[in-house]
Amino acid sequence: MPLLKVEGLKKYYYSGLFKKKVIKAVDGVSFELEKGRTLGLVGASGSGKSTLGRTILRLLEPTAGRVFFEGKDLLGMKGKGLKKLGTEMQIIFQQPEASLNPRMKIYDSIAEPLRIHRLCKREEEKTRILELLDAVSLNKELLSRYPSELSGGQLQRAVIARVLGLNPKLIVADEPTSMLDPLVQAQVLSLLKSLQEERGISFLFISHDMDVVKWMSDEIAVMDNGQIADFR
Ligand SMILES: Nc1ncnc2c1ncn2[C@@H]1O[C@H](COP(=O)(O)OP(=O)(O)OP(=O)(O)O)[C@@H](O)[C@H]1O
Ligand SMILES: [Mg+2]
Secondary structure (H helix, E strand, O other), X not given: OOOEEEEEEEEEEEEOHXXXXXXXXXXXXXXXXXXXXXXXXXXXXXXXXXXXXXXXXXXXXXXXXXXXXXXEEXXXXXXXXXXXXXXXXXXXXXXXXXXXXXXXXXXXXXXXXXXXXXXXXXXHHHHHHHHHHHHOOOOHHHHHOOHHHOOHHHHHHHHHHHHHOOOOOEEEEEOOOOOOOHHHHHHHHHHHHXXXXXXXXXXEEEOOOHHHHHXXXXXXXXXXXXXXXXXX
């Protein structure tokens, strides 16, 4: 059974007077993703990559189609089941600032999901956070800082640490390194790859950069106008 199965997924946006204008951002996408594998998603700006990623995670309500996670129909789920799946599927954005509260110290940003989902006892929290920090090679001195006091690469590592705390099985990475300079980008990409090898995480990896996608992915889907035009 694949980890993720997407079937005929559609996401239309309606705008304008009487919501008559339709943008078919995702228009019938199907694919499967196995555990521990990476599907790269490339395509021109506006082809629907981010919309697809968000609709799969149900951050956006789909217009049509189905999404199965470990065989379970995601779109039919609610309540507790959905909350649990909410930890198993995570997203990393291009701008790490978007995932971190500017008024929270890095320690609390990493601790927050652990507390919300009660993933560790209060007395084990510090140890757990130091482990997560170690996994992303961040210095523990950064824990008492605010996001504005970190570099772009450090911020993205902090975001990855926060996400890892939830033990995700699937990560949608939406241009996770395109704001970073090339050296830091290579380091963060290597980090993601080694975490995948250690933990068997699956990635839907979205990027404009074909070289990056080729290096990261087992298979590549080329998106065009809301559809997958080609698998490579
Ligand atoms: N909230 C929204 N309301 C209306 N239209 C939207 C909305 N979000 C995106 N769109 C439109 O949907 C289409 C797909 O957008 P999307 O952001 O998914 O593309 P993308 O492939 O991620 O682009 P990029 O490479 O620039 O990030 C575009 O035409 C966009 O203008
Ligand atoms: Mg996008």
